[in-house]
Amino acid sequence: MSRMRLAMRNRAFLFFSLVMPLAFLFIYAGIFGRGRVQAVPYLLAEVLALTVMGSFWGLSVQLVTFREQGILRRFRVTPVGSSAMLASSLVSNYILTLPTIAIEFFLSRSVFHMNGLGNVLSIFVLVTIGTVTFASLGLIVASVTNTMQETQIINQIIWFVFLFISGATIPFPMLPGAVQAVAVFLPATYLVSGLQRAMIDHTNLPDLGMYLASLVGCALIAFIVAAQLFRWEPESKAPRQAKLWAAAAVVPFLLLGVWETVNGDLRSHAMKNLQSIREPYTLERIEH
Amino acid sequence: MLIGATIEVHNLTKRYGEVEALRGVSFAVDEGEVFGLLGPNGAGKTSTVEILEGLRTPDGGSVSVCGLDPQTSGAEFKYAIGAALQATALPDKMRVHEALDLFGSFYPKRRGTHELLARFGLEEKRNAFYSQLSGGQKQRLALAMALVNDPRVVFLDEPTAGLDPQVRREIYDIIEELKKEKKTILLTTHYIEEAEKLCDRVAIVDHGKVIALGTPRELKQRSGAVTRITVRMAKPESNGALSSLEGVTECRAEADDYLLYSTRVPRTIVALVKHLEEQNNELVSLDISAPSLEDIFLELTGRRLRD
Numbered sequence: 001m002s003r004m005r006l007a008m009r010n011r012a013f014l015f016f017s018l019v020m021p022l023a024f025l026f027i028y029a030g031i032f033g034r035g036r037v038q039a040v041p042y043l044l045a046e047v048l049a050l051t052v053m054g055s056f057w058g059l060s061v062q063l064v065t066f067r068e069q070g071i072l073r074r075f076r077v078t079p080v081g082s083s084a085m086l087a088s089s090l091v092s093n094y095i096l097t098l099p100t101i102a103i104e105f106f107l108s109r110s111v112f113h114m115n116g117l118g119n120v121l122s123i124f125v126l127v128t129i130g131t132v133t134f135a136s137l138g139l140i141v142a143s144v145t146n147t148m149q150e151t152q153i154i155n156q157i158i159w160f161v162f163l164f165i166s167g168a169t170i171p172f173p174m175l176p177g178a179v180q181a182v183a184v185f186l187p188a189t190y191l192v193s194g195l196q197r198a199m200i201d202h203t204n205l206p207d208l209g210m211y212l213a214s215l216v217g218c219a220l221i222a223f224i225v226a227a228q229l230f231r232w233e234p235e236s237k238a239p240r241q242a243k244l245w246a247a248a249a250v251v252p253f254l255l256l257g258v259w260e261t262v263n264g265d266l267r268s269h270a271m272k273n274l275q276s277i278r279e280p281y282t283l284e285r286i287e288h
Numbered sequence: 289m290l291i292g293a294t295i296e297v298h299n300l301t302k303r304y305g306e307v308e309a310l311r312g313v314s315f316a317v318d319e320g321e322v323f324g325l326l327g328p329n330g331a332g333k334t335s336t337v338e339i340l341e342g343l344r345t346p347d348g349g350s351v352s353v354c355g356l357d358p359q360t361s362g363a364e365f366k367y368a369i370g371a372a373l374q375a376t377a378l379p380d381k382m383r384v385h386e387a388l389d390l391f392g393s394f395y396p397k398r399r400g401t402h403e404l405l406a407r408f409g410l411e412e413k414r415n416a417f418y419s420q421l422s423g424g425q426k427q428r429l430a431l432a433m434a435l436v437n438d439p440r441v442v443f444l445d446e447p448t449a450g451l452d453p454q455v456r457r458e459i460y461d462i463i464e465e466l467k468k469e470k471k472t473i474l475l476t477t478h479y480i481e482e483a484e485k486l487c488d489r490v491a492i493v494d495h496g497k498v499i500a501l502g503t504p505r506e507l508k509q510r511s512g513a514v515t516r517i518t519v520r521m522a523k524p525e526s527n528g529a530l531s532s533l534e535g536v537t538e539c540r541a542e543a544d545d546y547l548l549y550s551t552r553v554p555r556t557i558v559a560l561v562k563h564l565e566e567q568n569n570e571l572v573s574l575d576i577s578a579p580s581l582e583d584i585f586l587e588l589t590g591r592r593l594r595d
Contacts, residue, residue, distance in 0.1 A: 070377040
């Protein structure tokens, strides 16, 4: 409970989880999708993905700050364990993300005249699992880095990758082949694709099975790894092997990436979805 | 019925890299006692307390609190203790009552937030942000948090460091109240006044070792420290006469006063009175300065407590 209230007073969190996704929604739908209602679901899916991935930043930066300030130390004297600390972070992050999602849907319907809501159940499940996955990944970074600056830098790098290579900004089919080959190994890509399919094709949960399984697997492993790596004291350095452990969290996606490279399932869907937006989709500004 | 002492520390050693912070610290604290670790900065007081709180692991030796090992006893140990750390930090934007609510929620048995706020004089500030509190208020909150689970043992690391004398005295009052509740309290300090006033027993710590242990009175008596008697008389006397009084080791004249340094004060006083009678002299004023723990420390280490 208190974590939520603290989060709401945390400016960085508000930016990444509320302001930024909404800004993107307006940029996408307003500028790129202007006048083409069919494009909105596609773009909304991207924005939803961005919102969910915003969990990566969420409260992990706050955790590092607390550690550096010696706040975590005081918690360490209490019976609260590292799992509980992380879990409360995840839960509050999730609860605070939901209103943003709701607002995004609302705006898409009312301002941009989107028809329908896509497969709501699939979207809900994807969003839920997605926030846990990405928040956990963020917590791993927070546990492994030693200073605030290190955290910011590593977060920026990973965020950049999530943003530009997964299809959340530049549509997947438009990425160069070599980049695509790498992208299929990232959890972000599956989130974006899954959301797009749910929005546009109204894909059911069972059909998204592979995606969900990997996201869930990643979330579980990420949480366990973050709990193991959790540090209360600013002086204690993260052991070398801890940083390797962190890499274990992406194992499900390595497997999925291999499967995808062979099957091309994600790519075909992505291409289909993109073309479903009737007019050709370009990155240049469309003057209307 | 307890078999062992409530807090037992045996031959504790700890080093940080090159620095040996603790070089064999041993002591025991009984139930309901207020025990002080007195020493200059860097003596090893905080390291000792943090090992007892379970925040640090010792390199050698053993500790037990309520018969439990801080490192391995898990939740049971944490339920039994409360601690106010040397530097308490809370999120700036956390409200006072939220802090108490939150920390209280971690324990099965706890004191009410309302009760704690009243007791520590923080009612007016219940909705204030942590960043808005004064130093004294933050310390009081730290104490309240240390007691939120009604622990058997309370650790206070430098509870009044950096506070005004007035505020310090308020905190002393609070600690005196805790004494009445029969809680076992271990506090560290470098203020002699604090150790003398609050503690049942004191361990003087320097360079990672306990160099003296006992009640404040025992410590003062045990040492060869001299008491200074400042005497003013109606008629001047010769130095020689005064310095030959029983128990006097040294005699100095300063303005209108004579400073007598004595190791056996009662006898010196009796001898002085007799002497003055014989000389038909009168006592104008008499002042006795008892040796303080600071004098003891100086005697034991050749250095002042405050650096």
